Amino acid sequence: MSKPKVRTxxxxxxxxxxxxxxxxxxxxxxxxxxxxxxxxxxxxxEGFAAKHAIEAFTELDPLLxxxxxxxxxxxxxxxxxVAVAALxxxxxxxxxxxxxxxxxxxxADFDGRTASMTEARTGALASIERMRAAxxxxxxxSGARILYAENWVYAPTIQKEREILEKTxxxxxxxxxxxxxxxxxxxxxxxxxxxxGGALLGKGCxxxxxxxxxxxxxxxxxxxKSIRPATVTARAHALTQLPEFVDTGxxxxxxxxxxxxGMIHVTFQDGTIATVFxxxxxxxxxxxxxxxxxxxxxxxxxxxxxxxxQTYNPVESQFDDVYVVxxxxxxxxxxxxxxxxxxxxxxxQEIEAFYRAxxxxxxxxxxxxxxxxxIATIYSGYVSAANGGAEExxxxx
Ligand SMILES: NC(=O)c1ccc[n+]([C@@H]2O[C@H](COP(=O)([O-])OP(=O)(O)OC[C@H]3O[C@@H](n4cnc5c(N)ncnc54)[C@H](O)[C@@H]3O)[C@@H](O)[C@H]2O)c1
Numbered sequence: 001m002s003k004p005k006v007r008t009x010x011x012x013x014x015x016x017x018x019x020x021x022x023x024x025x026x027x028x029x030x031x032x033x034x035x036x037x038x039x040x041x042x043x044x045x046e047g048f049a050a051k052h053a054i055e056a057f058t059e060l061d062p063l064l065x066x067x068x069x070x071x072x073x074x075x076x077x078x079x080x081x082v083a084v085a086a087l088x089x090x091x092x093x094x095x096x097x098x099x100x101x102x103x104x105x106x107x108a109d110f111d112g113r114t115a116s117m118t119e120a121r122t123g124a125l126a127s128i129e130r131m132r133a134a135x136x137x138x139x140x141x142s143g144a145r146i147l148y149a150e151n152w153v154y155a156p157t158i159q160k161e162r163e164i165l166e167k168t169x170x171x172x173x174x175x176x177x178x179x180x181x182x183x184x185x186x187x188x189x190x191x192x193x194x195x196x197g198g199a200l201l202g203k204g205c206x207x208x209x210x211x212x213x214x215x216x217x218x219x220x221x222x223x224x225k226s227i228r229p230a231t232v233t234a235r236a237h238a239l240t241q242l243p244e245f246v247d248t249g250x251x252x253x254x255x256x257x258x259x260x261x262g263m264i265h266v267t268f269q270d271g272t273i274a275t276v277f278x279x280x281x282x283x284x285x286x287x288x289x290x291x292x293x294x295x296x297x298x299x300x301x302x303x304x305x306x307x308x309x310q311t312y313n314p315v316e317s318q319f320d321d322v323y324v325v326x327x328x329x330x331x332x333x334x335x336x337x338x339x340x341x342x343x344x345x346x347x348x349q350e351i352e353a354f355y356r357a358x359x360x361x362x363x364x365x366x367x368x369x370x371x372x373x374x375i376a377t378i379y380s381g382y383v384s385a386a387n388g389g390a391e392e393x394x395x396x397x
Contacts, residue, residue: 003031004359009063011082012073013039013048015185016096019342020071020149021052023351030359035066039074064089069358072096075188076196077103080127083146084134090142092358094351096149098205099371100127101196102379112192112257113238117386121379121395124196128372128397135368147354147364148371152210152290154346154353157301161214161292162365166221170294172214175274177207177290177301180282181327183252183260190255198258200236200385201378204278207290208264209374210301211274213365214292227268228373229394234264234381239281250329251281264381266394285328285336288345303344305336372397 008024010017017037024032036055039045049056057063060082064070070086072079072095080100083093102123104110131146138144152158164170184202188194195202212229219227236259240251247253260280267273288303305325312334313319319331325338342348356362373396380392 003029005033006030006069006355006359007033007035007067008069008071009035009057009067010037010048010071010073011039011060011063011078012071013037013044014073016073017048017071019347020073020094020351021054022342023348024071024355026348027352027355029352030355032355036063038063060085064091067091069094069355075186075194076101076201077188077194080131083131087134087138087144087146090138090144092144092147092354094147094149094354095371097209098196098201098378099146099148099368099375100124100131101201101375102127103196104193110193112197115192117379117382121376121383124375124379125395125397128375132368132372132397143361145357146368146371147357148366148368149350149354150206150209150366150370150374151346151350152206152288152303153213153366153370154349155210155301155303155344156346156349157303157344158210158213158290158346159349161299161301162217164297164299165214165217165294168296169222170218170296171222171272172218172292172294173272174293175211175214175290176276176293177211177274178277178279178287179203179206180277180279180287181285182250182283182329183280190258192257195258197378197382198236198238198255198262199260199278199280200234200262200264200381202278203280204262204264204276204378204381205374206288207276207278208266208274208377209366209370210290211266211276212373212377213370215268215272215274216370226369227270227272228396229266229377230269231267231391231393232264232377232381232384233389233391234262234384235389236382236385237261250283255280259385262381262385264378266377267391283329286326304338304341306338306344307336309337309339311335311337
């Protein structure tokens with residue numbers, strides 16, 4: 001039997017677009033034809049198109065005319081309008097994290113460091129409502145839905161923990177985790193009006209969503225109902241912007257109006273807890289992990305680095321053409337080399353799941369409820385951080 005054909009397009013031609021197209025080309029469950037790409041500048045659009053042998057589009061509409069699925073790999077402020085435009089045409093948008101957020105007032109002097117976080121939360125929740133309304137309408141007419149690209153949900157370590165929870169009916173008492181590195185490469189990151197926040201949103205969303213997901217899994221396994229977040233307390237700091245910060249050049253330090261360190265502590269509806277750290281100030285490569293302390297077992301999920309492979313390289317230049325591991329500062333000496341980093345991060349697995357949803361109607365684990373709970377939790381975290389860490393309720397949509 002031949003596989004269903006799915007025509008796809010990509011908006012954005014940067015870091016995320018690259019791993020999305022690689023993953024789309026690894027899909028087994030559908031016959032994926034990548035039609036083309038549209039990005040901000042013709043130079044980047046054409047460069048990406050030539051590299052991947054696809055068409056370059058100067059406008060979004062002609063690309064939308066030709067596709068069934070759209071990979072939304074652009075700065076967070078653009079996720080909502082582009083995803084809604086796709087849904088209105090019956091196209092499945094695969095939306096990168098964070099699903100959406102609050103991107104300021106539009107005023108030229110908007111500053112995320114002094115903005116009202118209560119207004120930020122109201123704005124972020126309103127954005128989610130609009131996206132969900134567009135999705136509800138498209139589900140009625142064409143069946144298209146939002147596919148939320150949170151790769152941590154599909155990482156093999158997190159999926160193994162899902163299996164353990166389902167089979168042992170364990171109760172998670174505490175999770176703690178982190179996503180950190182020495183600073184995002186994206187030029188839009190650092191500007192609240194494009195990114196919707198700093199480390200807490202851009203990085204914290206990964207381990208936080210994984211933690212929210214595993215509590216959903218636990219509830220589903222034990223009594224057929226998700227356990228969702230109830231309250232948060234959080235802190236946010238801009239360490240590289242401190243007047244006393246000593247800049248040695250190893251950490252990106254040109255952020256405009258965001259935090260580069262965040263800590264968020266979640267209390268779930270059953271009183272159990274999760275604590276997540278997110279930062280842009282950690283050297284030595286990406287530091288992505290989640291530890292699960294359940295009443296009946298304990299699991300440490302090392303997404304990156306892991307010690308599955310270690311290399312020793314006595315001469316830096318020998319590895320010039322060898323990819324070692326994300327955001328490592330040097331390739332000399334011992335390294336925790338990643339044999340297939342995309343797989344450890346869950347990229348091909350999430351994209352496979354999304355094409356199965358688009359082609360066969362399969363359910364997805366990373367759905368819009370999980371995305372909405374993440375945004376609601378983080379923006380209540382921003383309200384808490386603005387109030388010195390006071391506990392804040394999480395609004396469930
Ligand atoms: N899941 C992950 O691990 C992961 C990693 C990195 C980035 N991301 C997410 O992917 C998204 C993109 O981030 P990135 O790192 O690829 O950024 P990037 O800066 O590398 O690329 C952004 C791309 O968006 C394009 N763009 C900007 N404005 C546009 C517009 N108006 N119309 C069309 N294209 C436009 C730019 O031309 C550029 O090609 C963000 O939401 C980010 O949070 C996710």
